[in-house]
Amino acid sequence: MASHVTENPKEGAEIHHGSSECKKHLIQILKENSLPTGLLPFGDDDVLELGYNRKVGYLWLNQKKKRKHFFPKIGRWIEYDEKVTAYLESHRMRRISGVSAKEFMLTLGAGEMYVDDPVEGKVHVKTNIGLSRVFPASAFQIDEEEK
Incomplete structure (x- = not known):
């Protein structure tokens, strides 16, 4: 029987603390992966x-509490738990x-979500049940003045 060794995905990670520092680095990480900054x-x-x-x-993000954010351009509320995780490429x-x-x-x-190339295209979001x-x-x- 084959054994599976699971790597700790946090091992060797860069870690930042404090909202302003985290926001700056999150925007940079999203840009590096050609994802919308918001x-x-x-x-x-x-x-x-x-x-x-x-x-x-x-990627992981720990917040003080669960929060909701309204995206006016799509008319939807999105809920973010205290801990958000994802694998980026x-x-x-x-x-x-x-x-x-x-x-x-x-x-x-x-x-899962993916973005058409270039970033100005469409964001395709797939739920865990396939919708x-x-x-x-x-x-x-994010608009330039919001940064």
């Missing part, structure tokens, strides 16, 4: 820790946990 919005004092392992693409977030939205009166977790939606990438982009 996919994971948070308030000025919400974030406790941001970690990113570039080798495996593992170019134009894609997969194995997402801690992000959900109401759809057909059900709360559905986002499992998917397509949104304009501009709905998840």
